[in-house]
Structures are given as structure tokens and as C-alpha cells.
Amino acid sequence: MGLSLRNTLTATACAIICGYSAVALGQTSEDELAKQLSNPIASLTSVPLQLNWDDNVGPAEEGTKTTLNVQPVIPVSISEDWNMISRTIVPIISQGDIFPGAGSQFGLGDTTQSLFFSPKAPTASGWVWGVGPVLLIPTGTDDLLGTGKWGAGPTAVVLKQTSSGWTYGALINQIWSFAGDDNRADVNGTYFQPFLAKGLGKGRTISVNFESSYNWETDKATVPLNLAYSKVTRWGKQLVSLQGGVRYYVEQPQSDSQWGLRFVVTLLYPKK
Template identity: 85%
Template sequence: MKITGRYSLILVACTSLLAYSSGAMAQQSADELAKQLSNPIASLTSVPLQLNWDDNVGPAEDGTKTTLNIQPVIPVSISEDWNMISRTILPIISQNDIFPGAGSQFGLGDTTQSLFFSPKAPSASGWIWGVGPVLLIPTGTDDLLGTGKWGAGPTAVVLKQTSSGWTYGALVNQIWSFAGDDDRADVNSTYFQPFLAKGLGKGRTLSFNFESTYDWETDKATVPLNIAYSKVTRWGKQLVSLQGGVRYYVEQPQSDSQWGLRFVVTLLYPK
């Protein structure tokens, strides 16, 4: 596996910048934080730095792709009973030979911004849920890194967490393009992520999810299964979650790529 020097510098810079915290953080157990991290709409401010690597990309299986997703999660109390949770995904992409003659590209991909409005308390039966809008912002710095389109649609998440340490649920969104480069293809895509996690104690979690995307314009699906192990710990005074995992593509259009890797450093800022 080859991860470019540029990515190493970006990851170090982001970690160094975001790890600084001037206030005293409230103390929470590692298990409580791990449980909150398994909930996409928990009232926990965090900054995941998610590094994904894929090999044998493209129809000729000659391509490689490395993506660093910067994913700040910011909960905001908007009333006595409701939170608004902002989830942003800003990808930084380095790719080579994703199809014959494509060459190399490095830069920003499109940004996905989601807002979830969620009750602060679970339902009487223990379900946690949130709904809201999702926005696709054309921040791609190269035609091969972004869609060139503005898009919007609904997003929702529902989950349940048990006393035995299980978390299960699903997140979904639908995006339709409504503006942008007229010469680029329209966006009409559904994202569906069922997830399952098991807390193992001492801040450790084993998690599984499918990050399925269906492109209605091309009638093609991408279905990777991610399996990951994480642990909450400290870097000095900074609380972090460290995660490593593998990805297997159950379905991948125009490519025979089957395996990938994922590493995540999540900076935690509990109240």
C-alpha cells in the first residue's frame, strides 16, 4: 500500500490543529464515549479523520485511490427537547489511472452537508431517530473528483442501543441535483447505510456497516462492507478514538476491485 507524502502531511496537520483544546473537558468513561460514537446523532462533538485506500480500481484494475474524509460532527441544542446535529463530509482525494488514460488527480471532492433534527430523549421503546436535509456542494477541484452539480434531498437515521452493548440501525439519504454545470451528468443517488456495533468494554468497539450507493442515472450500485475495530484512548490531554478496518466490495461497477483499507482518528470533545 502506498499513501502519498501529501496525505501524511495533511493528516498530521489536521490532527495537530484540531487536537488543541483550551478548555477543561468533562470526564466521561471510555465505554460511554465509545457508545456515543456508535450513534451518528449523539450529542458529542467530534472530528473524524477517515483515511480510505483502494487498489485495483477501474476497468483495467490499474488504478489506486486514497481518500481522506474530514467529517466534523457538531450537535447544537435548539430547544429543551430537540438537538440539531451537523454532519459534514469533506473529501481530499488522490487517485491514479482510475480508467485508461485518466492520469493522476489530487484535490478536493464534493462536500456533503447533512443536518439532523433529533429528540434529545429516546422514544418509549428506546429508539433514537433524526431527520433533516442533505446538501451536495460542488467543491471538487477537478472534473474527475466531483460532479460539478449542486444537489439536495432528505436524510434520516434511526437506531437503538441496548444495555448489553449493541447498537443497530440505518442511515439513508437521497440527493437530486438542481443546479450546476449543464455539461455534467445529473445527480440522482440513494445512500443507504445499515450498521451494527458491539461494545467490547474498555472503550473498544467492533463495528460492521454497508455504505451502499445506488446511482439512478446509470442504474448501478456500489456496495462495500466495512468491518472495523476501534478503541477510545488519550493522546496527552486529547481524547481520541483510533479505528482500523477492512472493506470488501460486494458490488462495484466497472471495476474488479474487491478489497480496501480504512483508518480513522476521531478527535473527541465531550461536554
């Protein structure tokens, strides 16, 4: 075998091996990011842009509602063993005819700010947990988009992630109003979100959750079931997760609306 042919074959083999390693590394990185996204208190800075669409809203089933939730997640190391994870939800809402004579509204809803204090290491049995305060901020720009109340309470999350790609757990918070417009109804609500996700490899995840809420003032529950599929990829140099899914309302007050859609673009900023 000539020297030039040998060098060519050697270079080709090295290119194939290096190329395969790069692909494997990329897939591992994507899978790790997908795994972190399944954990609400992972040490991953991200900005989910969550678009929700619902039709047949309201008692007359003539309303529509579109909500874009801007949800930055920022982890901060506060000691050698603890993180503080800031999770903010700022809703931008467009809705119309949610009840007869309501007309249409567009603007901000109320902001929800949560802080979770979480150990950096899981427990001996592999559980991850975090607890902290949640604050309701009356940023609603219309009476039909917000509560007009300041509120606060506790929040907590617990979850476990397995070597086979499963993530399961639950997030809960309770908010009571303590200030705001005296002419508006008090806030006393519980939010409970059990969730289950399965990593499928190559940055892909399928997930299901209940985003159930209960209004103790009206004794009414809202229980949507969300089923979604997501994929971690790149837009140029920007890492993103793209998710699409459907929502089925198991229970919803004052409406027979049962279906909705959800699309999420999450900007990812992993530690370098």
C-alpha cells in the same frame, strides 16, 4: 500495631481504593464515549479523519485511490427537547489511472452537508431517530473528483442501543441535483447504510456496516462491506478514538476490485 504503620496501611488502602475508582471512572467514560461514537446523532462533538485506500480501481484494474474524509460532527441544542446535529464530509482525494488515460488527480471532492433534527430523549421503546436535509456542494477541484453539481434531498437515521452494548440501525439519504454545470451528468443517488456495533468494554468497539449507494442515472450500485475495530484512548490531554478496518466490495461497477482499507482518527470533545 504502631500508629505510623496503621497510618501507612490506611493511606495505602485509600490510595488503592481511589486508584481503582479512578480507573473504573476512566473505563466508564471511555465506554460511554465509545457508545456515543456508535450513534451518528449523539450529542458529542467530534472530528473524524477517515482515511480510505483502494487498489485495482477502474475497468482495467490499474488505478489506485486514497481518500481522506474530514467529517466534523457538531451537535447544537435548539430547544429543551430537540438537538440539531451537523455532519459534514469534506473528501481530500489522491487517485491515479482510474481508467486508461485518466492520469492522476489530487484535490477536493464534493462536500456533503447533513443536518439532523433529533429529539433529545429516545422513544418509549428506546429508539433514537433524526431527520433533516442533505446538501451536495460542488467543491471538487477537478472534473474527475467531483460532479460539478449542486444537489439536495432528505436524510434520516434510526437506531437503538441496548444495555448489553449493542447498537443497530440505519442511515439513508437521497440527493437530486438542481443546479451546476449543464455539461455534467445529473445527480440522482440513494445512500443507505445499515450498521451494527458491539461495545467490548474499556472503550473498545467492533462494528460492521454496508455503505451502499445506488446511481439512478446509470442504474449502478456500489456496495462495500466494512468491518472495523476501534478503541477510545488519550493522546496527552486529547481524547481520541482510533479505528482500523477492512472493506470488501460486494458489488462495484466497472471494476473487479474487491478489497480496501480504512483507518480513522477521531478527535473527541465531550461536554464538560
